[in-house]
Amino acid sequence: METNGKLCPSSKLSKGAYLLGIKNEENKIDILSEPVKVDGELLEKFNTHDTKAEKALRFTNKCVQSGCKQWTGEKCGVIDNILEKVEEKYIEDNLPDCAIRSTCRWYFQEGASACKVCTLVTTYVEDPTDDKFLTY
Numbered sequence: 001m002e003t004n005g006k007l008c009p010s011s012k013l014s015k016g017a018y019l020l021g022i023k024n025e026e027n028k029i030d031i032l033s034e035p036v037k038v039d040g041e042l043l044e045k046f047n048t049h050d051t052k053a054e055k056a057l058r059f060t061n062k063c064v065q066s067g068c069k070q071w072t073g074e075k076c077g078v079i080d081n082i083l084e085k086v087e088e089k090y091i092e093d094n095l096p097d098c099a100i101r102s103t104c105r106w107y108f109q110e111g112a113s114a115c116k117v118c119t120l121v122t123t124y125v126e127d128p129t130d131d132k133f134l135t136y
Contacts, residue, residue, distance in 0.1 A: 005062060005063060005103070006062075006063040006103055006104065006105040006108055007060045007061065007062060007063060007100050007103045007104055007105060008060060008061055008062070008063045008064075008068070008076070008105055009058070009060055009100060009104050009105065009106050009118060009121075010058055010059070010060075010078065010121055010123045011059045011060055011061035011123075012054060012059065012061075012123065013038065013043070013046055013047075013052075013053045013054060013057070013059055014038065014043070014059075014061065015038060015039070015040060015043050016037070016038065016061065017037075017038045017059040017060065017061040018035035018036060018037050018038060018059060018060045018061065019032065019035060019036040019037075019038060019042070019057060019058075019059060020032060020035050020058045020059055020060040020100065021057070021058040021119070022056065022057055022058075023055070023056045023057070023058075023122065027122070028119045028120060029058050029118070029119045029120075029121065029122070030119075031058075031096050031097060031098050031099075031118070031119065032099070033097065033099060034099050035060055035099055035100065038059065052124050054122070054123040054124035055122065055124050058121070058122075058123060059123070060100055063076065063105040075109050076105050076106065076109060078106070078121075079105075079106040079109055079110050079114050079117075080109075080110075082117050082120070082121060083110060083113060083114070083117060086117050086120060090117070090120055091116050091117055092115075092116040092117070092119065093116075094116075095112055095115040095116065096115060096118065096119055098115065098118070101115065106118065
């Protein structure tokens with residue numbers, strides 16, 4: 001996957017995005033060894049389900065900075081929020097394998113700390129009060 005800028009590691013489903021990971025039985029995201037481009041066929045497939053794709057899948061796409069409601073004016077506010085709220089016992093000891101780390105917005109901002117909580121992030125959940133695993 002090529003990019004000239006930073007990638008958002010928790011983007012919404014859209015044509016041109018890439019499937020980055022899949023939620024497992026422990027409600028953590030298993031990061032794919034290589035992201036899969038969301039073409040028209042995949043987009044249609046993901047959109048035919050009654051549930052939002054972002055409940056079980058994580059997508060990546062270009063970081064649009066000020067074009068995103070999570071942009072603070074200087075950086076992505078999501079990773080700061082996550083690092084502030086996550087309980088120590090859920091933080092990974094090791095960095096998960098990740099194909100986008102070199103261009104990841106969160107890694108660029110917070111380094112390895114971002115990677116150690118990345119698998120806890122779900123882009124969409126039904127109950128926003130359940131912050132054992134974080135959403136935004």
